[in-house]
Amino acid sequence: MNSVSTPSKLYSGNFTYISSSPFLYFLPPLMGLLILWQSDDVSLIVVLLDVNPFFWASSAASVGDSTSPHHPTAILSFSKLLNHVIPFLNSLLLLNQLNQVVLVATGVNSCSYIYDSGDSEGESAGSVPAVCSEILRRLEEFVDKDRLLGKGPDKVVAAGVSSLLSGSLSLALCYIQRVFRSKARHPQPRILCLQSSPDGPEQYVAVMNSIFSAQRSMVPIDSCVMGVQHSAFLQQASYITGGVYLKPQHLDGLFQYLSAVFATDLQSRSFLQLPKPAGVDFRASCFCHKKTIDMGYVCSVCLSIFCKHHKKCSTCGSEFSQAPSDPNATPDRKRKTSEV
Amino acid sequence: MAAITMAAKYKTTVKEPGIPGVLKMMDDVFAFTPNDPRSAMKLKVDFRNIKGHKFSKDGSKQALLNLTQDPEKGGGYIFEFNNFTDRNACRDFVGKVLGKFQALASKQNDQPVSEKSTVSVEQLSTTEMERRMKLLREDSELQKLHKELVFGNILTESEFWATRKNLLDDDYARISKQRTGFKSAMLADIRPSTDGRTNKVTFSLTPEIIHQIFSEKPAVHRAFLNFVPSKMTEKDFWTKYCRAEYLHRTNNSVAAAAEAAEDEELAVFLKHDDILAEEARRKIRRVDPTLDMEADLGDDYTHLPDHGILRDGSKETTDAENDIARRTLAQDVNRHASVVLEGRALDIELGDTRTVAEALARSKQESSADKSDENANLERQERVSRMTEIEDLQATHSLPYAELCIKDPREYFDSQQVNALKALGSTVAGSRTIDHSLNTEEAYVYLLNEISEVKLQGLHNPIVQSEAALKVLSGLTQQISSTRYNLGKNPQESVLDRLPKRTKDEIMLHWTSIQELLRHFWSSYPITTSYLYNKVLRLKSAMTDIYQKLKAIKDVQSDFRHQISLLIQPMLQALDAAFAHYDAEENKHSKKNGAKPNGFVQ
Numbered sequence: 001m002n003s004v005s006t007p008s009k010l011y012s013g014n015f016t017y018i019s020s021s022p023f024l025y026f027l028p029p030l031m032g033l034l035i036l037w038q039s040d041d042v043s044l045i046v047v048l049l050d051v052n053p054f055f056w057a058s059s060a061a062s063v064g065d066s067t068s069p070h071h072p073t074a075i076l077s078f079s080k081l082l083n084h085v086i087p088f089l090n091s092l093l094l095l096n097q098l099n100q101v102v103l104v105a106t107g108v109n110s111c112s113y114i115y116d117s118g119d120s121e122g123e124s125a126g127s128v129p130a131v132c133s134e135i136l137r138r139l140e141e142f143v144d145k146d147r148l149l150g151k152g153p154d155k156v157v158a159a160g161v162s163s164l165l166s167g168s169l170s171l172a173l174c175y176i177q178r179v180f181r182s183k184a185r186h187p188q189p190r191i192l193c194l195q196s197s198p199d200g201p202e203q204y205v206a207v208m209n210s211i212f213s214a215q216r217s218m219v220p221i222d223s224c225v226m227g228v229q230h231s232a233f234l235q236q237a238s239y240i241t242g243g244v245y246l247k248p249q250h251l252d253g254l255f256q257y258l259s260a261v262f263a264t265d266l267q268s269r270s271f272l273q274l275p276k277p278a279g280v281d282f283r284a285s286c287f288c289h290k291k292t293i294d295m296g297y298v299c300s301v302c303l304s305i306f307c308k309h310h311k312k313c314s315t316c317g318s319e320f321s322q323a324p325s326d327p328n329a330t331p332d333r334k335r336k337t338s339e340v
Numbered sequence: 341m342a343a344i345t346m347a348a349k350y351k352t353t354v355k356e357p358g359i360p361g362v363l364k365m366m367d368d369v370f371a372f373t374p375n376d377p378r379s380a381m382k383l384k385v386d387f388r389n390i391k392g393h394k395f396s397k398d399g400s401k402q403a404l405l406n407l408t409q410d411p412e413k414g415g416g417y418i419f420e421f422n423n424f425t426d427r428n429a430c431r432d433f434v435g436k437v438l439g440k441f442q443a444l445a446s447k448q449n450d451q452p453v454s455e456k457s458t459v460s461v462e463q464l465s466t467t468e469m470e471r472r473m474k475l476l477r478e479d480s481e482l483q484k485l486h487k488e489l490v491f492g493n494i495l496t497e498s499e500f501w502a503t504r505k506n507l508l509d510d511d512y513a514r515i516s517k518q519r520t521g522f523k524s525a526m527l528a529d530i531r532p533s534t535d536g537r538t539n540k541v542t543f544s545l546t547p548e549i550i551h552q553i554f555s556e557k558p559a560v561h562r563a564f565l566n567f568v569p570s571k572m573t574e575k576d577f578w579t580k581y582c583r584a585e586y587l588h589r590t591n592n593s594v595a596a597a598a599e600a601a602e603d604e605e606l607a608v609f610l611k612h613d614d615i616l617a618e619e620a621r622r623k624i625r626r627v628d629p630t631l632d633m634e635a636d637l638g639d640d641y642t643h644l645p646d647h648g649i650l651r652d653g654s655k656e657t658t659d660a661e662n663d664i665a666r667r668t669l670a671q672d673v674n675r676h677a678s679v680v681l682e683g684r685a686l687d688i689e690l691g692d693t694r695t696v697a698e699a700l701a702r703s704k705q706e707s708s709a710d711k712s713d714e715n716a717n718l719e720r721q722e723r724v725s726r727m728t729e730i731e732d733l734q735a736t737h738s739l740p741y742a743e744l745c746i747k748d749p750r751e752y753f754d755s756q757q758v759n760a761l762k763a764l765g766s767t768v769a770g771s772r773t774i775d776h777s778l779n780t781e782e783a784y785v786y787l788l789n790e791i792s793e794v795k796l797q798g799l800h801n802p803i804v805q806s807e808a809a810l811k812v813l814s815g816l817t818q819q820i821s822s823t824r825y826n827l828g829k830n831p832q833e834s835v836l837d838r839l840p841k842r843t844k845d846e847i848m849l850h851w852t853s854i855q856e857l858l859r860h861f862w863s864s865y866p867i868t869t870s871y872l873y874n875k876v877l878r879l880k881s882a883m884t885d886i887y888q889k890l891k892a893i894k895d896v897q898s899d900f901r902h903q904i905s906l907l908i909q910p911m912l913q914a915l916d917a918a919f920a921h922y923d924a925e926e927n928k929h930s931k932k933n934g935a936k937p938n939g940f941v942q
């Protein structure tokens with residue numbers, strides 16, 4: 001079996017291969033073959049890092065504020081976050097020599113690739129200090145660029161509240177699609193969202209579309225929410241794609257959370273008990289005002305969601321002939337279950 | 341309609357011997373006079389009191405007719421007749437009389453003379469009733485619901501079943517469609533039995549076997565239609581057939597040939613079955629056209645010595661020189677299998693051989709008429725071209741998909757931005773996460789400072805304090821074990837399973853009845869008749885009762901109070917919505933209609 005599974009590049013003493021091989025006996029033959037073909041537990045991890053200046057600056061301000069209702073450990077400064085995340089990225093690379101890590105920054109005006117372990121060339125490229133300094137350098141460049149974009153002429157003041165999760169998810173999915181198409185033997189991809197700022201309901205459709213395309217290409221989305229509130233988007237994303245959703249309680253031990261929960265590769269997850277969320281917020285945003293709603297109107301043609309009755313569907317243009325007689329009790333109002 | 345008089349026995353129960361007498365049925369009354377004038381069992385009953393009639397099956401032990409007074413109690417007048425023809429005459433008469441009354445009653449129902457006549461009077465056939473009873477017996481939940489709603493006078497029987505027509509229809513369809521087909525056991529041979537002393541060989545044929553012979557051997561069927569009864573009697577025909585079978589069995593081809601030469605009718609049975617051969621040719625045309633079946637014939641080994649199938653103790657080999665048909669076992673098995681699969685096409689009762697033969701001929705004509713040769717040829721050509729299609733030369737099959745059509749992209753993407761921003765203000769204000777007083781520039785500078793701080797100081801060592809790591813690990817472990825306890829080991833286990841059984845049943849029952857009531861409630865709007873108005877009133881009072889009960893369940897102190905209230909909340913909300921609608925409608929109409937008395941709508 002080893003002769004089939006092990007590419008010539010691998011050295012024979014690879015620990016992970018030996019440890020995982022006994023499990024293959026319990027798998028149906030076809031599935032075993034599939035896993036061999038995808039070279040066991042080699043992973044491609046796309047990490048989406050929330051680089052939202054407003055959130056990090058305001059949370060830093062509230063740490064000093066004694067009237068803040070939040071416990072100090074519930075809030076992390078950005079430098080501390082980097083102190084947890086960069087070692088985590090390095091440890092992902094150490095887990096398996098063929099592992100690949102891609103870091104994508106989620107800004108408020110743009111998103112960008114920060115680091116790709118597959119790109120690095122040269123002798124010192126793989127070393128921990130080199131990785132660290134490259135990430136920091138590119139991050140600085142990204143923040144500068146993001147700031148300039150925000151100063152553009154058509155700048156909207158309030159647009160800087162939530163990060164562009166939909167954009168970074170799309171970047172991650174595009175990257176994964178490229179890997180799928182370019183190589184016959186590709187590592188198993190997954191996405192890890194490190195999110196801190198609150199959801200932007202105006203991105204609802206775009207985010208949901210990304211989630212569904214991730215589901216279609218069988219890419220799990222893991223999410224680690226470091227903000228104050230739960231993220232309904234990421235709860236749904238992890239629920240739909242079969243990833244792990246976690247909101248750490250003690251942020252000073254973030255690295256521990258990351259390495260204990262999110263470092264596990266997809267194959268090992270079938271043998272492990274990972275944290276499960278108690279409930280998922282399934283509420284949707286309406287298409288007209290981008291509000292998160294409990295109850296609303298659904299277009300019978302294209303399934304667009306609206307918070308109040310319209311004469312015409314703004315998405316597909318269907319006309320609704322009948323106005324409901326009573327807004328409190330119309331039979332065509334659908335109730336979305338929340339917190340199931 | 342004239343009167344009818346029959347000799348019959350009257351009984352109060354089926355098992356009684358009964359009192360012999362005379363039953364006289366007239367247009368609206370039936371009377372029974374016992375033969376023994378001393379007996380007190382004289383009857384004179386108005387047909388209006390009779391709600392239905394039952395009868396025993398033709399051919400069962402007793403020819404019974406039961407005139408029932410009340411479909412639910414089942415009490416009635418049972419009469420036993422001397423034979424089934426007498427009984428059937430009476431049954432038909434009763435059927436007509438009852439039908440007449442029902443038509444009258446339903447006419448009365450159509451006129452809304454009084455409220456009661458529209459609600460209560462229902463004429464149900466016994467079979468309909470039985471079907472309903474059966475459904476209730478099979479589905480205990482439905483039974484509970486039925487008991488609560490119908491016996492509680494909230495819904496009428498017909499209202500309850502009106503929404504479940506599909507259940508009744510399904511059930512009906514399932515019962516009626518089943519028909520017995522041919523036996524799958526092979527009736528290859530009519531086994532001759534010999535008595536051992538004389539040379540007589542006996543074959544026994546039943547109508548069932550004859551039907552099967554006709555289906556499996558079309559040549560015999562055709563011969564029967566041609567010869568009987570013009571040329572020979574049916575008995576002669578079957579004697580000849582059996583003789584041919586016997587010759588066939590003995591494998592005596594010389595004798596068979598000799599016999600065939602003498603008797604041309606007998607020869608029919610021994611020759612190749614040309615109808616079958618034609619059918620086989622037609623079937624071969626439907627096989628994958630790239631497969632050359634005729635070439636395969638050359639690979640047949642059965643004509644070689646020591647090959648063939650053992651049958652009836654002798655090797656079956658084919659010798660082609662004789663024109664007497666040698667049916668192989670494989671042919672017989674295949675023919676039998678195809679006939680069994682085709683199923684029995686005839687509905688007529690087996691009995692008279694001639695009618696069976698004719699009916700079979702008719703059904704065959706029908707089935708073959710639609711396949712014209714031209715069509716078959718075209719179809720064959722099409723199939724050939726489809727089979728020989730070369731994949732590389734074909735255009736890619738693109739799947740049809742519906743394009744997303746956004747009528748006005750500008751309106752969709754841009755003009756809503758303003759709305760979105762407005763809305764954002766309110767959501768953020770509610771959650772208090774971001775300090776708007778913070779300057780954009782300040783925020784970016786802070787972020788850059790943080791990054792350069794990491795750059796200057798390098799990463800901390802150790803990354804995590806060991807106490808923090810321990811806290812995280814134990815926290816995670818606890819979380820995992822607690823979700824496992826709370827959510828159960830398997831995901832199928834629901835919250836309901838953890839509640840005490842009594843509470844669970846109660847909630848489930850309320851849930852199903854609320855669903856039923858709400859369905860009826862909403863379907864009653866808009867209210868156009870006084871009947872609907874009364875129905876809504878009834879529904880509303882029933883829903884109020886359940887509402888109170890749910891509240892009571894919710895208020896009970898228990899370990900599961902939180903879960904129960906989570907479950908009950910949506911039910912209460914659904915009911916609230918219905919009440920609100922009811923009140924709104926009521927207000928609207930009272931305003932519109934002013935001082936209309938007793939709240940009648942329109």
